[in-house]
Amino acid sequence: MPYPLTLDQFSTMLDTLYQGPLENIPWTSFLDKLKNALASKYATFILRTPSQQVDGLSISTSGSSEAVTAAYNQHFYALDPFVGLPERQVVSLIEFVSVPDWLNSEFYKNFMEPTDVFHVLGADISTPEGAKCRIRISRGRSDPPFDQNDKDLLTLFLPHLERAVVLHSHLNRMESERNLYAGAVDQLAVGTIILDQDGKVLQKNRVAERLLETKDGIKLVNDGLQVGTSRDSQQFRQMVKQALLSQKSSNPSVVEAMRVQRTSGLADLGIVVRSIPPSEWSEGKYCPAVAIFISDPEQESSAPQEIVRALFDLTPAETQMTLLLANGLTLDEASEELGISRNTARAHLRSTFSKTGVTRQTMLVRLILRSVATLG
Structure with missing residues (x-):
C-alpha cells in the first residue's frame, strides 16, 4: 500500500516527533500521526523494556487500554516472541515468526488475540547513552499485512526517533539534577527566585513561594519583586539592575546583599542578588539572568x-x-x-x-x- 508523503506532511510529522520530549506524555502526538499514516490500530513506543528488575515504560496511541499495557509490563513481556530485532531495521512479524508458531503461541492467544492484534511491524533502536527502545505498529487480523511501503515509511523516521530519544534522555537527566539541587536548597530553608533578562520572575522554589504568600518584606507585583520600604525597593532595584548589566556584558558574576525589615516585626530577611553567567549558546529573553537568595531567620532547621x-x-x-x-x-x-x-x-x-x-x-x-x- 503506497504512502506518498508530501514535504509538508513529512515536516509536520517530524515536528511532532522532535516536540515529543516536551509533551506531558512524550511522543503521543507523533504516535497518533504515525498510526494514521500506517492505517493501523495501535502504535506503541517502548521507551524502557520491562524486566524482572525494572518496570517497563511505554507510550501508546489514544484508544489503547492502560490495563493491557500493565498486563504486558507485568507478565506478557516475558512471552513476547517479537523481540531482539536487528538493530535499526524495520521488520514485520511474519518475517520473524512463522504464522503457525504465532497463532499457537501463548502470547498471541492470551494477549494479542483478545485485542484483535495480528499483524505487527517493529524496529529496535539503541542510543549511545544505553537506552534500548522498541517501536511497534499493529493491525487486526482482517486488515492487510504490512508491506514494503509500510516498512519504508517507518524506516524514514527511525534515525529521527533515535535522536529525539537522545534529546529526551539529556532533558530528563537535567530535570532530575535540577529537582535534586532544588530539593537540597529547600531543605536548607533558603528561598530562591530566578529572574529573566527583564527582571521578571521565571521560577521560584517552595520556600520563596511561602515567603511571597505572606507579603511580609517581599511580594510579587506584576511578575516583578517588591521588597520592604520604598527605600528598600529602590536599593533592591539598583542591585538587580547591576546584576543584569553584569550578565548582559558577560562580566564576572556580581553578588550584592541587603537586609529587609518586615512589617510584622519578625526578624529581618537577608537577601543576596547574584547575576547568572549566560551559557555560551543561550538566546531569547526568557533565559535565567539573576538569582535571588532569601534567608529567613525565623525558619527552623529541618534536619531529620x-x-x-x-x-x-x-x-x-x-x-x-x-x-x-x-x-x-x-x-x-x-x-x-x-x-x-x-x-x-x-x-x-x-x-x-x-x-x-x-x-x-x-x-x-x-x-x-x-x-x-x-x-x-
Missing part, C-alpha cells in the same frame, strides 16, 4: 532526627536537645521544652560535645547547621 543520630551517634534524647539548640533555643529553654532538669540537659550536652568533638554550644550549632543532615 534519624539522620542527625546516625551522623553523630547520639541518643534520641541528645538528638532532640541538639536540634532545639540548633533552632535557637537556649539550654534552659531546651530543657523546659523537653521536660527535663537543667542538670540532665547539661549531661546530655557534655555527652554530645564528647561525641561530636566540639567544646562550645555555638560550635555544636554550627556543626549541625553545616552538616549534610540538613539535606536529609
